[in-house]
Amino acid sequence: MLLNLTILPGDGIGPEVTDEAVRVLELVAETFGHQLGLTRKNIGGAALVASKDPLPADTLQACLSSGAVLLGAVGGPAFDEYPRDLRPEAGLLRLRKELGAFANLRPAVCFPALQESSPLRPELAKGTDVLIVRELLGGLYFGEPRSIQGSAGSRVATNTMSYGEAEIERIARMAFELARTRRHKLVSVDKGNVLECSRLWREVVTRVGKNYRDVQLSHMYVDAAAMLLVMRPADFDVLLTENMFGDILSDQAGAVVGSLGLLASASIGGAVGVYEPVHGSAPDIAGKGIANPLGAILSAALLLRYSFRLEREAASIESAVSQVLDAGYRTRDLVTSGQSATSTTQMGEKVRESVKQLAARHEVAS
């Protein structure tokens, strides 16, 4: 198969972790007999510096004409004072919108080897395997009107949360379908005791659920969900929620399983899927070679699974990551006392060695 990818390294640690993910993809392509076509483009702060636009036209064009997009991260303190449309984040939001990526899947799995890396007691983190399904194109992120108005001292800021039935329905259907491939449990998270958006959300999700009688649906307020996510994270299977709640809860889920640096994401549902680690650009550690590349590497696995239906290839990356963690390799974000830290490039190298070993063993077996 020919895999045409657009690579958007972006800012901060984005380029370092993306490099490792691309090297893993190159190896997997070679191992399984696929061809990889790579086009690298700018996004975010890097694009602002190069061409004064956080999502230049040629970047968008490249993404639209490729099979999938692998992205690093965007943002940095140098751009904090830029107007909203000219912030690195605006490039990412526009990309999601232009590609129609309404469904953001964020799996958070507690690898057995990492139970000790969670800030929770190991017996609580153990067995956590939650798939957060975050609506990605609606809510406060995109709602109009939005503004800061008035004169200094008496300015008023406005954002709008707005959701249409069709918007809720399509993400709900996606979440139910995914629940069917897992443990058949879906918790829909909202703030129905306060927000109209959430009341409509709950009503529509319940209606969609009538077509998925085999999936056990429950509803939870977002404050209670935040609490349960640290008290009993292993109880969750699929967690469906709107854009802003999903942004917040997915960082929390990252911490629960040991580090946000491990979390991968797939933004799908539109013309082309975007795959990116959930962690941000982490400017404080950029360029030091200590960032965790596993979120990016696992995003590459999701890319193979969801954009190309290459399940074996995706699973080989995930098994390799699991094996490397079992063998005790830890980037700095994951070390517990007494362990030494593995660098970004070493971690990538270990994953590739493991992919090779697994492939060799499989060849012998078959």
Ligand code: IPM
């Ligand atoms: C994420 C990030 C983005 C978001 C930012 C960088 C715009 O936090 O992907 O979770 O809020 O969606």
Ligand code: MG
């Ligand atoms: Mg976020």
